[in-house]
Amino acid sequence: MPTTLMSWGSRTRPTQLEQIGGVLVTASNLGSTLGAVVGGIVVDLATDSTPLLIGGIAAIAGAALLSALCR
Numbered sequence: 001m002p003t004t005l006m007s008w009g010s011r012t013r014p015t016q017l018e019q020i021g022g023v024l025v026t027a028s029n030l031g032s033t034l035g036a037v038v039g040g041i042v043v044d045l046a047t048d049s050t051p052l053l054i055g056g057i058a059a060i061a062g063a064a065l066l067s068a069l070c071r
Contacts, residue, residue: 009020 007020009023010017013020
């Protein structure tokens with residue numbers, strides 16, 4: 001396997017691949033957990049009209065993008 005396809009960790013510590021894999025899995029799980037926590041906080045703080053506001057902004061932005069692409 002060419003070294004360009006290997007990760008930095010596997011190139012620097014080829015004898016500790018299992019530990020490097022554990023660190024990658026831990027980082028991925030931590031990212032998922034933090035995303036869920038932040039998303040839950042955002043949902044708890046949102047009011048009833050927030051989805052309508054976000055949907056309206058997305059619709060306007062989409063229309064502007066489509067208009068710009070069609071010119």
